Amino acid sequence: MVKPSPACREAILDIKPYVPGKPIEEVQRELGIKDVIKLASNENPLGPSPDAVMAIREAAEKIYLYPDGNCYYLKQALAAKLDVGEDQLIVGNGTDEILKLLGEAFVDPGDEVVVADPTFSEYEFAAQVMGGRVMKVPCRDFRLDLEAMAGAVSPRTRLIFVCNPNNPTGTIVSRDELDSFLDRVPPRILVVLDEAYYEYVTSPEYPDSLAYVRGGRPNVIVLRTFSKIYGLAGLRVGYGIAHPEIINSLNRVREPFNVNSLAQIAARAALDDEAHVGKSKEVNNEGKEFLYEQFRALGLKYVPTESNFIFVDIGRDSREVFKKMLAKGVIVRTGDIFGFTTFLRITIGTRRQNQRFIDVLREVLSEVP
Ligand SMILES: Cc1ncc(COP(=O)(O)O)c(C=O)c1O
Structure with a gap:
């Protein structure tokens, strides 16, 4: 292909395009699995009002x-x-x-x-x-x-x-x-x-x-x-x-x-x-406590959160854990994009999503030393 002669502004050459959380449909398409949950972009797991x-x-x-x-x-x-x-x-x-x-x-x-x-x-x-x-x-x-x-x-x-x-x-x-x-x-x-x-x-x-x-x-x-x-x-x-x-x-x-x-x-x-906002807070607070407890049981250090996500240190290469979790239908976010290669950032989900995330995490951690 012929290279176009109009060049873009030099100031933008260092910009790295934003890497969004992987969309559910993309994972379904690529892996041919239906049951996919996304705990990667801090969306409300209860959906919209x-x-x-x-x-x-x-x-x-x-x-x-x-x-x-x-x-x-x-x-x-x-x-x-x-x-x-x-x-x-x-x-x-x-x-x-x-x-x-x-x-x-x-x-x-x-x-x-x-x-x-x-x-x-x-x-x-x-x-x-x-x-x-x-x-x-x-x-x-x-x-x-x-x-x-x-x-x-x-x-x-x-x-x-x-x-x-x-x-x-x-x-x-x-x-x-x-x-x-x-x-x-x-x-x-x-x-x-x-x-x-x-x-x-x-x-x-x-x-x-x-x-x-x-x-x-x-x-x-x-x-x-x-x-x-x-x-x-x-x-x-x-x-x-x-x-x-x-x-x-x-x-x-x-x-x-x-x-x-x-x-x-x-x-x-x-x-x-306000009812939807109230319910969303309640689900988030419950989920937070559940995940803290599970992380402690797994011996993982986490940063206590004031938000709807948790930054957790899984003590191993998070990209590898991410890939294995993805293959099992659970989308999370790796810490390497923030400079923390052994961390995951997990959106707090519904009770069922949190349980599934923990089950899959436990399985994957035992596979990745
Ligand atoms: C701290 C922070 N600010 C802003 C945004 C972007 O929000 P919006 O969807 O309104 O563009 C995000 C989204 O993840 C965020 O985490």
Whole structure:
């Protein structure tokens, strides 16, 4: 094939494409097995809110119309629930889109972006796509080291990403830690508090991040999503809460119809379905205790989680264990993508899924020394 002469921007040559969790259908197709469970992408094992599904059915015939580019009704519902102004909200095609908008709006080539290591990989992407430099600050005992992150600030720093709870470790930073961190960070730097797993947190130490946005911290943006506890990952809806000026900057680089109409309608319905959120938390808390107990029985060390996934050290090459588990129809995530070659990241599933995962893990561990 003839090589095309138009070359892409040099800044993007180092970007490694995102490696998503393997889809169930792909595993079914490749291995010719039907009974496959996925505990790899931190989705809600109970599925979506039934109210959201009903709302989509009712709205399906309207899809010939463009969606509301301003997400008016969804923003109205979010503003009322969160006690913020509608002008303090941006809705994105998943939080992923908002992360990219943050890069596009705030990072010039050569600017620096501070992230933890390990953490969610899309922060790095948001910086790299704009030619920004990523400053990685190692976690301590699997927790974000906010002191060191504040210490990594330079005159070129534009964004700091604080994933709370952190993916893949499931740990949180406390209110006190975040308060002192924000006191140290110069106001010209935007601090991104990614709270994708906010609804699962049980610790009383967890910060009330919206209090920062409401009360005089104009350099903070909070990100949340409908992909996790609300069970709408396939629809792609996430949102950000910040000072109207920050929102204004993000809207400059946002596409006009970035959130589709079914996603907007389903998210509104899901937001009101407190029973589904409550049940999802309950199942998660039960599953967490069950898995802790099973890991202890297997002699495996795990990181206690504030989220719907657990980072567990299986003490052997996790890729090999992953492949063998996959062949038995259980999809998990390997730690090597985060630099932890003997770890797995497991989404907490339903009781049956958790039991099947443990049965298969036990079998595979006995096959892999
Ligand atoms: C910490 C974190 N932020 C953001 C996202 C992306 O969420 P969304 O589906 O809203 O794009 C994820 C998804 O795994 C995540 O783990």
